[in-house]
Amino acid sequence: MDNSFINNLSNLSVAERFMRYVQIDTQSDPNSVTFPSTAKQLNLSKVLLEELKAIGAQDVELDENGYVYATIPSNTTKDVPAICFCSHVDTSPDCSGTDVKPIVHSNYQGQDLVLPDDNAVVIRFAEHKDLADQIGNDIITASGTTLLGADDKAGVAEIMEAAKLLIEHPEIKHGDIKILFTPDEEIGRGVDFVNLERLGAKFAYTMDGEKAGTIEDETFSADAATITIHGVSVHPGFAKGKMQSAIKIASKIVDSLPTDRLSPESTSGKQGFVHPTGISGSVEKTTISFIVRDHDTANLEKHEAELEAVAKAVVAQYPGVTYTFDTKEQYRNMKEVLDQYPQIMEIGLEAIERAGMKAERRSIRGGTDGSRLSFMGLPCPNIFAGGHAFHGKMEWVSKQDMEKAVKTILHIATLWEEKA
Structure with a gap:
């Protein structure tokens, strides 16, 4: 035609x-x-x-x-x-x-x-x-x-x-x-x-x-990642030397993420990122939700390993606190x-x-x-x-x-x- x-x-x-x-x-x-x-x-x-x-x-x-x-x-x-x-x-x-x-x-x-x-x-x-x-x-x-x-x-x-x-x-x-x-x-x-x-x-x-x-x-290839912090909850009136707030620890993890790379605000083109999308929870247990993105699928595992390393380093500063790290495939x-x-x-x-x-x-x-x-x-x-x-x-x-x-x-x- x-x-x-x-x-x-x-x-x-x-x-x-x-x-x-x-x-x-x-x-x-x-x-x-x-x-x-x-x-x-x-x-x-x-x-x-x-x-x-x-x-x-x-x-x-x-x-x-x-x-x-x-x-x-x-x-x-x-x-x-x-x-x-x-x-x-x-x-x-x-x-x-x-x-x-x-x-x-x-x-x-x-x-x-x-x-x-x-x-x-x-x-x-x-x-x-x-x-x-x-x-x-x-x-x-x-x-x-x-x-x-x-x-x-x-x-x-x-x-x-x-x-x-x-x-x-x-x-x-x-x-x-x-x-x-x-x-x-x-x-x-x-x-x-x-x-x-x-x-x-x-x-x-x-x-x-x-x-x-x-x-x-x-x-992008895309995963979701979730970090769950298990803190130590104590009555705030008697918390000195005992309480380990999962909320504050989660906030410190987010604050420890790189700002000059690996974030949506600092990347473009084919560069991937890790991005926190939500925090919810309490002193005893707080969850941080992330999305992980990269055009090269193999890089997702690297970004997730770096994210978990940040979480592990932060949690190690707080005796009695533990965390879990989970990922889920979204699309490729x-x-x-x-x-x-x-x-x-x-x-x-x-x-x-x-x-x-x-x-x-x-x-x-x-x-x-x-x-x-x-x-x-x-x-x-x-x-x-x-x-x-x-x-x-x-x-x-x-x-x-x-x-x-x-x-x-x-x-x-x-x-x-x-x-x-």
Whole structure:
């Protein structure tokens, strides 16, 4: 197919679709024991279910775990691998997602964006470097009291818009296109109960990245670590020479961590880190929770050994105090899997170029559903969705970048068919 057909598609409704979706509160909750972690995520999932049925998608289902599945059947005689596009419906627990008011700043000209419901929240041109690429575009923000939800409702809206266009334009040839919307990605549980046999895809792409034109094939490898301090509890009125407060000892362990390296504040690029995420407990027993990250999986063990050495050295100063140190695997660098299937990235990069952008391969200082899906047998890089400044009140996305993402999805679909 001539690239120009897809690139000349106009009157796309992805921005309007996105602004409808962000007004539905779907914040997930890391402290919940249910799945999904919040019932309100299903409010958007139910909307997507009905919209998929309305546009003519097949095998549409919202299952008991909150996953939305759908198929756009092949319209070619070629034997094309089934390709999935995936995004998550939940938003981050880090910032409120209640009563989001999306605002369009049309024909952006490089000015600082002062958000109307809290004038102290200012998206400054000097601090958000990617705004330099948005001159003349239409920027969508929240109003200053909530996050926007571009992570990842931009991806959800882009997949939905692309699905509608594939059904409306049978001249766009493709194999089976599978759609998957997941809950609870933001709290690391997004694919805990996904049914890959039900999905039926060979390869996948998450639409959950940032800058237009980027595709990511590398994530952190990730572990969780927990240090539990067992102190000596004595009535504080009679504690002299006896009490050993687990709270204070835990605080000293955190204070003993390196500050010029191995921390999120002091690292960038491919550098890993150890990061305390919480302390809870009492004089008798206190627990410190950590995340451990590195692009090189082998380095996790080194970082964890250094962390335990710090804990051991601190605890040794307190007679009668003991500690335990535990680690748990969270996810692994998806590049270890994706390098075995180079065609996935080659098609993703070519699709971005066909959509009129300079393609850029990136690594993520984080993880996606695609990290775990890759190791579950569904190789899955991450494509830009266009959002920026995730998880906070300064989050923004441009209408034009979302439209580019829609066209990238369409080009990926046609490229798999062409090369079959």
